[in-house]
């Protein structure tokens with residue numbers, strides 16, 4: 207029998223009776239793997255009330271030491287149930303086992319530990335001031351949780367991106383209402399079991415399933431009992447959420463889309479650059495916000511680089527994620543597959559030369575209903591082509607030669623987005639100059655997706671508002687108060 211996934215409110219899974227159900231299909235073979243009960247407005251309200259009670263009760267009174275110890279216990283319990291989380295995330299996304307076991311699940315567990323340690327160790331500021339009577343005054347800052355945080359999550363790296371928000375939100379003492387993507391309901395649900403097991407009080411962690419507009423997502427962001435909203439997803443959705451947050455003047459933290467540039471200079475370590483750009487374009491089947499869809503290669507190595515990347519793209523192994531030999535998974539959904547294939551057609555209409563890919567791979571009959579697309583490389587498009595300007599969020603990139611540093615800085619910056627760049631050169635003085643000039647939140651030099659969780663993470667321009675990571679997360683998840691004492 208197909209299992210039914212339900213929301214988690216006030217420490218308990220809500221019975222599915224009477225709920226509207228929607229299908230969660232496997233991206234690998236298209237079969238219905240679960241039915242999900244959509245949360246209605248009354249359930250959203252119940253979750254918000256439960257969260258507010260938690261803030262007014264034991265959780266709100268809990269000391270930092272105990273709260274942070276609980277966060278470590280959450281991480282340890284995720285690690286104990288590692289295989290369950292890997293299986294759940296693989297089922298949701300269809301991405302290969304090694305990506306789950308090496309990146310997404312361990313980093314997800316680490317998010318709970320890192321932010322607990324940050325909260326315990328970061329001091330607040332203090333200023334001694336002079337006063338006319340000569341006795342002076344002392345100012346010091348207090349950090350208080352913001353309250354109930356709405357956490358609206360995407361489907362591309364569901365567990366990693368959700369815990370990236372939950373880690374700091376909970377370590378700072380907030381309660382949360384999580385809305386996982388309708389495409390990836392499993393790991394958020396499993397985390398409810400973990401929270402209960404380690405003794406996180408009821409109401410602190412709530413999960414509501416459903417869609418965005420006219421559904422759980424919109425109900426959460428419009429609810430006046432939600433004090434702030436953290437969101438990762440499309441820029442267009444961010445705009446809608448910001449409008450909802452304007453009511454009640456509530457704070458937002460946004461990680462949005464990207465159209466990131468990869469820049470390869472002729473003096474790079476060639477093999478490392480090919481590997482790095484390959485990962486940045488094709489990891490997670492290109493469904494990474496930080497991924498590279500525009501690649502600029504210095505002219506003397508352009509053809510050689512294009513051919514090396516083509517050879518790697520043609521060597522991916524498609525198949526079920528459980529099979530450890532497979533390196534490459536499907537897209538998340540039929541809808542997303544259609545969107546990406548639409549861009550594959552558009553590229554040809556816009557005059558691209560298809561270096562490799564451009565369609566659906568031949569798959570065995572049992573996987574033919576999966577959401578597969580080929581890794582795709584193009585050359586020859588104009589800089590104003592839609593394929594070069596719009597975020598596709600698929601396993602594809604356009605390669606273009608360049609001749610000078612100034613030219614490539616201008617090309618990299620010629621976009622509405624500003625999330626990340628990956629830069630390949632052995633000349634570190636140049637790398638430093640470029641990093642100052644390219645308008646993005648994150649620049650990688652001779653690497654990509656190398657993440658120290660203490661560093662600021664976020665985008666400029668249409669790629670987001672605010673920074674999360676390390677102490678930067680505390681700025682969003684707490685309200686800083688100043689206390690001024692006249693001595």
Ligand SMILES: NC(=O)c1ccc[n+]([C@@H]2O[C@H](COP(=O)([O-])OP(=O)(O)OC[C@H]3O[C@@H](n4cnc5c(N)ncnc54)[C@H](O)[C@@H]3O)[C@@H](O)[C@H]2O)c1
Pocket residue numbers: 358359360361362363367385386387388416417418419422423424427438439440441443444446447460461462463464494495496597599625665669670
């Ligand atoms: N900058 C980053 O850190 C980062 C990271 C990962 C993904 N992304 C971006 O996310 C996008 C892919 O994810 P997606 O397709 O799940 O994004 P999406 O915006 O379609 O959906 C994200 C979440 O928002 C919800 N939602 C949709 N409309 C809503 C509304 N009106 N009100 C409230 N909630 C609503 C969805 O149900 C889902 O849970 C890409 O654009 C990608 O670049 C950005």
Ligand SMILES: O=C/C=C/C=C(\O)C(=O)O
Pocket residue numbers: 313362363366367370493494495496657663
């Ligand atoms: O798709 C976006 C992935 C973002 C990754 C992180 O935020 C991280 O590594 O913590």
